[in-house]
Amino acid sequence: MNYSIPRITRDFIIFAPFYAFVILSVELAQKGGIMGNLRRFLGLKDIEYVALYAVFPGSPAVLVSPVSLEARWPLVVEGPEHHINFLFPFLKRMMKQSPAASDGGEWMGIEQESATRINLSYVYDDAASPTLVGVSKKNSMRIELIQITFRQDAAKYANLRFAEISVIEVVWEDRVAMHDRVDLPRGFKNGEITLPSIWLQ
Secondary structure, three states, X not given: OXXXXXXXXXXXXXXXXXXXXXXXXXXXXXXXXXXXXXXXXXXXXXXXXXXXXXXXXXXXXXXXXXOOOOOOOOEEEEOOHHHHHHHHHHHHHHHHHOOXXXXXXXXXXXXXXXXXXXXXXXXXXXXXXXXHOOHHHHHHHHHHHHHXXXXXXXXXXXXXXXXXXXXXXXEXXXXXXXXXXXXXXXXXXXXXXXXXXXXXX
């Protein structure tokens, strides 16, 4: 993939098939009332999600986001207890140090819900709030969050290192609708801190 870092306007063409699928799926769901905006997101146990696998080198930890979209998104990291405990203080550092983005987005909350799950919240200011823009626009914003913003901010502000190649999967109504390879953007400024071997537990 030959494209420069990392805003949605540059990456949209590269990932157009993925974007088109997710945006169309969510539009149909929202029009048909399939999804309840207030229900709790169950991560990899949910019937509808987008997941990034092989996010961190040598780790089975997974980054998961719901297909449905709200003003405050539940972004979830699921993985072995050893790696979740290791990641949590670094992601807290990211929360504290990363400034608001140019689009008004900002990391606003983090909690370690369990030994194997971290929840993160990302919100927009009133002018850019996903609740105030069209469905297609707000879903591209959500895709940018899981695809680009999280990895970019965690590398820059927590010095975490990400795998050069990850796998993205879309599950829709409990069925795998898409499964594809995703490379880091060329020129991505990766961090240096890698997760410890799982065998050191």
